[in-house]
Amino acid sequence: MQSYAGAAAVLLAAIAIVVAAYAAHLAAGLSRSPLLVAPFIGGSAATEHAVSRYHARWYAMSMVFLAFDVEMLFMYPWTRVVASVGVAAVVEMFLFLVVLMAAVVYAWREGAFRWA
Numbered sequence: 001m002q003s004y005a006g007a008a009a010v011l012l013a014a015i016a017i018v019v020a021a022y023a024a025h026l027a028a029g030l031s032r033s034p035l036l037v038a039p040f041i042g043g044s045a046a047t048e049h050a051v052s053r054y055h056a057r058w059y060a061m062s063m064v065f066l067a068f069d070v071e072m073l074f075m076y077p078w079t080r081v082v083a084s085v086g087v088a089a090v091v092e093m094f095l096f097l098v099v100l101m102a103a104v105v106y107a108w109r110e111g112a113f114r115w116a
Helices: 002-028 056-085 087-110
Strands: none
Touching: 056 087
């Protein structure tokens, strides 16, 4: 039973936090009635739903950005060890860049970079 004491303490702390948050919500007395005023954007009335603001192409573009961002995360440590590893590190990096460029060419061919 001694081995479960830490897990039981964490579980009790989590339950206490949830109960405290629920009690704070009840104590605040927030009403469940709908808002009486419509939201606005910069002083004018909203013309579209908040979730529908971004076109689906933004998500594809953000995935391409993340691919290049991860490339930079991979290249920095590579620059630190390329001299000690030698030709194998250079070949490995160029293979990585070829795979990345193949993905960019594929995205370009599929129209991921067209905005219209």
